[in-house]
Every structure is written in structure tokens, then in C-alpha cells.
Amino acid sequence: MSEALKEAEKAFDADEVPVGVLIVHDGHVIGRAHNQIKLLKDPTAHAEMIALTQAAAALGSERLLNAVVYATIEPCAMCAGALVLGRVKRLVFGAADPKTGAFGSVLDINTLGLNHKIQVTRGVLEDRASALLKEFFRKKRK
16 A cells, blocks of 8 residues: 555646555556546546556456555545456555545445445555545645
């Protein structure tokens, strides 16, 4: 998770919402990204989506079986759907997202009867992830 937080700090420094993601498969990092929505002028350029694309390329497959995703914030519905479609085994996230979180905050994608469920661990390094987000939005409000 500390590596995902480093990615979130890159987003913060680039004036993007500070979200970072790391994807690990069999002990190897196969995806690493931060939000790049403004840079790429793409509403789908969430850290999760970019890291999933890298991970699929690294494995040579659209199925990320046995992959673990570390995200600094609870993924949104778009990213949650992509994680399910990628057959990610496990999600570990830091801060809950009460506005768009799709693993329990606003909705829980695992309760929708889809053909794949993701194991979820919440609250890992939550204080650090939350503090970075709060600082980002505090600066935006000034």
C-alpha cells in the first residue's frame, strides 16, 4: 500500500485527485498508476483503469486471476466493474469513498449477483490515504 501511496503523491503533485494503485501477481508488480484524468483529458483515466491495462499487458491476458489490487481509495463503480471483469482476486484499499465508493460506501458490487466476487480488505493505511485526499481538496477550496 505504501507504493500505491507514492503513486497518489504523484497525482497530487500533478494537480490530479490523489489516487494511486498497485497491482501484484505472484509477488511481482504488474501494474502501477495514478490518476491522469486531467493530463489525458479522459474521464476514464482513473489509476485503477490505467493499472489494469498495464497488468493485462504484463500477463498477456484480460483475466487477472490471482492478482491483488492495492488502491489508496475505494474504487468507483466504473473501476469496480473493471476489476470484476478482470477477475481480480483481491482488493485492498485505504480510505472509503462516501461519494462514489462501489465496495460498500455507495453500493457494493459484490452484492449484485455478478459472476465474480472480489475479496476486499478495507482501511489499510487509511489515515495516510485520507490525509492526502483532504489536503488536496482543502487546497482546491482556497
